[in-house]
Amino acid sequence: MLTTSATTSRSLAVLTLAALAITGLSAAACAQAPTTPLAPLSVAPALAEPATPAPVPAYPAMLSAWADRLDARAAELEAMAPVAITRVGPGGxxxxxxxxxxxxxxxxxxIELGYLTPEQRSASFDDLVDTAVRSFxxxxxxxxxxxxxxxxxxxxxxxxxxxxxxMRHTATxxxxxRDEQLPDAVLVNLPSQTVTLVRDSARVFDMRAVVGRPSRETPLLRDRITHVIVNPTWTVPPTVLKEDKLxxxxxxxxxxISNAVVYLDGEVVAPEIIDWSVVTPGRVRIVQQPGDHNALGRFRFNLTNPENIYLHGTNEPRLFDRELRTISSGCVRLQDARLMAETLLAPQGVTPDRIERMLARGEPQxxxxxxxxxxxxxxxxxTIDxxxxxxxxxxVYDRVEEAPPSSALPPGDSSRA
Incomplete structure (x- = not known):
C-alpha cells in the first residue's frame, strides 16, 4: 500500500496484519511491505534444524500440542484491535x-490485504487481480x-x-x-477432506478424501470399521436411487452405471423394456458388479451406522486433484484405499501378495x-500442517455463523471484524 504519512502507514500496516492473520501468517510477516507477496509462516518461532529427525510424538500428545498452539494463536488474534474488512460474499x-x-x-x-495497491484498483477481474488472487x-x-x-x-x-x-472451537x-485415549483410530476431518490413520498412538499416514456434498452431508459419526471388502459390489443407496437413477x-x-444389474421386485430385468414411469423406488435395486469400473473402487471399509455411511476407494482418482472435494453422496472416498486395506490387514497376516491374489479373483471377499x-x-x-x-x-457445511449477505454490503462498504 502507498501512504503519505508515517501515521497512515502504521494504520494500514495494522489493518493488513489483522487481515493476514486469518491465513496462518505469523506477526513477523508484517515486517514486510504490505505490497510484498507474503508466504505463510509458522505461528511458532523458527528453530534450528536438528541433526537427526525428531521422534514423532504420540498422537494424544500431538493433539494436546496442537490444541495449545491454536489457543495461543487465538489469544493473539483476540488481542488485536477490530478492523474493517470488505467481504466478497458467497456466490458463483x-x-x-x-x-x-x-x-x-x-x-x-x-487492497486491504496488501495484494493490490489502491492505484491498481480496476473495474474488472484483470491480470493484476488474477496475480493478486494467486498470491493470496x-x-x-x-x-x-x-x-x-x-x-x-x-x-x-x-x-x-x-x-x-x-481455532478455539477446534482446540476444544x-x-x-485426546481424552478418549484411542491408541488406534481412523479420523475423518470433513473441512480439510482428509483421513488420518492412527496406530499404537502414532499417526501412520494422512490422505486426501472426498466427502459428502452440502446437500448430502457426511454426518459426524462415532463408529468403527468391522470388515474390509476386497472387490466390493455397489448397491445404489436409496437416496441416489430415488433422486438420480430412477x-x-x-x-x-x-x-x-456400467456393468450394473437392475432388479425389479427382486427379479433381474432388462431395464430398456420396462415402463419405469409406473415403478416406485422401493421396487427397484441396482447393483454394480466388482471391477475397476466400480464406483467403490476395489476396497470398501464397512462401518456399523444405520445411515449406510462407509469408507471406500473410487474409480475416479482425478477427483483428488480438486481443492474442494465435497462431491459424494455422503460416503467417504479414499485417495489410497489399497494402502488403507494393506495397513489394516497386515496385523492379521494378510500380506500385499495375498491382497493381490484376492483382487485377481474378481469376486467380493x-x-x-x-x-x-x-x-x-x-x-x-x-489444523496444523x-x-x-x-x-x-x-x-463446507455452513456450520459457522455466516458472514453478512452480499446484498448488505455494497461495493466499497465494510463490515467490522
Missing amino acids: TLKKGASGERTSRLIQRL QTASNMTPDGLVGTGTQQALDRSPAEAAGI SMRAL PMLRSRGTPG WVKLEKALPVRFTYWMA GSGTIRLHPD
Whole structure:
C-alpha cells in the first residue's frame, strides 16, 4: 500500500496484519511491505534444524500440542484491535474477466490485504487481480488457480475474530478426542477432506478424501470399521436411487452405471423394456458388479451406522486433484484405499501378495477385522500442517455463523471484524 504519512502507514500496516492473520501468517510477516507477496509462516518461532529427525510424538500428545498452539494463536488474534474488512460474499466462482458488485468487493479486499495497491484498483477481474488472487492462494496453502470459489472466498472473508473462534472451537474438539485415549483410530476431518490413520498412538499416514456434498452431508459419526471388502459390489443407496437413477431409467431406459444389474421386485430385468414411469423406488435395486469400473473402487471399509455411511476407494482418482472435494453422496472416498486395506490387514497376516491374489479373483471377499477399529468424524476447520503452520479450512457445511449477505454490503462498504 502507498501512504503519505508515517501515521497512515502504521494504520494500514495494522489493518493488513489483522487481515493476514486469518491465513496462518505469523506477526513477523508484517515486517514486510504490505505490497510484498507474503508466504505463510509458522505461528511458532523458527528453530534450528536438528541433526537427526525428531521422534514423532504420540498422537494424544500431538493433539494436546496442537490444541495449545491454536489457543495461543487465538489469544493473539483476540488481542488485536477490530478492523474493517470488505467481504466478497458467497456466490458463483469469480475468475479473470468477471465484473460487477462482487468483483469490486474482491478487489477492495485484496487492497486491504496488501495484494493490490489502491492505484491498481480496476473495474474488472484483470491480470493484476488474477496475480493478486494467486498470491493470496499461495500464501493460504491453496491451489493457486486464480479462481475465487467457495474456499478462496471464505478465506478472504474471514476476519481475525472469526479465525480465533474457529481455532478455539477446534482446540476444544481436539482435547475431547485426546481424552478418549484411542491408541488406534481412523479420523475423518470433513473441512480439510482428509483421513488420518492412527496406530499404537502414532499417526501412520494422512490422505486426501472426498466427502459428502452440502446437500448430502457426511454426518459426524462415532463408529468403527468391522470388515474390509476386497472387490466390493455397489448397491445404489436409496437416496441416489430415488433422486438420480430412477429418473434416468424413466428418461433413458438405463441407470447410467456400467456393468450394473437392475432388479425389479427382486427379479433381474432388462431395464430398456420396462415402463419405469409406473415403478416406485422401493421396487427397484441396482447393483454394480466388482471391477475397476466400480464406483467403490476395489476396497470398501464397512462401518456399523444405520445411515449406510462407509469408507471406500473410487474409480475416479482425478477427483483428488480438486481443492474442494465435497462431491459424494455422503460416503467417504479414499485417495489410497489399497494402502488403507494393506495397513489394516497386515496385523492379521494378510500380506500385499495375498491382497493381490484376492483382487485377481474378481469376486467380493470379506475380511473381518480381529478388532474393530474406531472411526471418528471431526469438523476441525483449523489444523496444523507438517511445517507447523496453522491452516484454516472452508466451512463446507455452513456450520459457522455466516458472514453478512452480499446484498448488505455494497461495493466499497465494510463490515467490522
